[in-house]
Amino acid sequence: MSVPSPVLARFEEQLGRWLSRFGGDSPVYEMVAYHFDLAGAGQRGKRLRPQLCLLVAEAEGARVEAAFDAAVAVELLHNFSLIHDDIEDNDRLRHGRATVWARYGVGHGINAGDALCSMAYLALLENAARLPEERVIVMSRLLHEAQLQMCAGQALDMAFETAPAVDPGAYLQMIEGKTAALFRATARMGAVAAGAAVERVDAYGEMARRYGLAFQIQDDLLGIWGRSEETGKPSLADLRKRKWTYPVVWGIAAGAGAVEALYRTGAGLDQGQAEQARLTLERAGAREAAQAALDRYLGEAEAIARECGLDRDGAVRTFLAQGGRRSA
């Protein structure tokens, strides 16, 4: 069960309508439109976050209309972060197309992301016409706080690139910011849009945060053990790029000394080294440890939902459990 596709179709329509409001003589509008490629036939983002927002609002008794602006805002903010991450991570391709900076240059990439950032919050403020003002202010604050936490996580992730070692605590802090914060804010915004009480808003946030962490660890697992057809990335890509992911951090903590030595050199791994590293991580139990952590987070999410009486028909969890088990 995900959001019934008519709702997703209506979300896409809202998103397209919102983006089409912005235009003018500056080339920045064309760049933002290029990123979304709404008229194109190519692969899209999965719209995980906006669907989460809409589903939580519905679970709390609101009509989806109450949360459409917030859902658009969340998706735009996510894409703002993708445009900047693509520069920061030197990624030239996304969904098989040149990234904004690869096509227009780094300067325009930064600037187009900044423009999209403002469009995200302007979408959120549209709510002021529909919802009580204090809710709009709360949602704005939640999304801005998430943006700051995402930056804190991203700075850690970039710092890891040159770090000789990364401990589990630092890794968890990184994904709390980089991935979980926006999941948490998204669910809270959906609940706020529906007018839920503060405790329920926060409980939804805590539930969604667990899914965010599980989602990231799943992504990490796929980055090492996923097949190329499944992930859309070259096999072993994360190891070859010497990325610090959950299995690597935990594998090294559990004694995978060969991986530690390879990572300590600071250089990327060649195909043979990456295959060797994968085997070493497997033998150290890193794959099982990551899977266990993932399952633990899903279990915690379930427990929160049950204890707090969230998501009574299970639509949010079913959707997230599916999303959290696929690649980004």
Next chain:
Amino acid sequence: MSVPSPVLARFEEQLGRWLSRFGGDSPVYEMVAYHFDLAGAGQRGKRLRPQLCLLVAEAEGARVEAAFDAAVAVELLHNFSLIHDDIEDNDRLRHGRATVWARYGVGHGINAGDALCSMAYLALLENAARLPEERVIVMSRLLHEAQLQMCAGQALDMAFETAPAVDPGAYLQMIEGKTAALFRATARMGAVAAGAAVERVDAYGEMARRYGLAFQIQDDLLGIWGRSEETGKPSLADLRKRKWTYPVVWGIAAGAGAVEALYRTGAGLDQGQAEQARLTLERAGAREAAQAALDRYLGEAEAIARECGLDRDGAVRTFLAQGGRRSA
């Protein structure tokens, strides 16, 4: 008369207090703090915008306290744009110190700017404790709209770098976004903080917009005819970098063919070419044309203030006229 320095001192204190609220294990906080260098003894920004915000609020009968959060927000947003502009313009120095990206790398520079962006709006939302919620929403919208216009202007400015020719209309559009939009939003926010009526809010915006345009043209004049000691930049820097500025665009439109030919090559100018270009522009009357445009905008600002009964004791205009006549 500018804002009495006790108010500026209190603003600095507010700014420092706000920035000190953010911290944690991520290196991003250190980078933001590095940019502001609040503990350092070096040259600071002139805090033109926050002072404008506070002065307008006072002119509309509010105590400065009502606008402090908005003033902090405006200054932070301005600095977010500076951090990103420094990357986009490849500038390694600001106030004699390494820019954020020059010190920490492009990726961290982008990310630290994004973090500061969220801090700006969080400051604005602090107002919700002090001011009616609808005012906070209006101010948020104004600042986000200004951010988008700044991006639109910056995209044009970057596009100019490789353009064989730039016409006066495009140049004006660029500075409307890049410089005037934030001046306009700042003044409007000060008026909104004070609870002024919509027509007065907009009139203050139109007045400040003229000062923003004048301010930019003054900066353009200094970039060609300013002395190094005055501007802190190498003499003729703008011409050497082949920047499209008011005197260049108007000079070429008025027949400065030699400058047109130099700019059309797409390359920077050497010292001799830049000196020649300056002479050619002078002969074409570009300096006087720029000064006349500047005076016209100041005159329009004055007329708006008079007609609408803004700024009755003249404090805002006196402050802006001084600021607008100095370099950025």
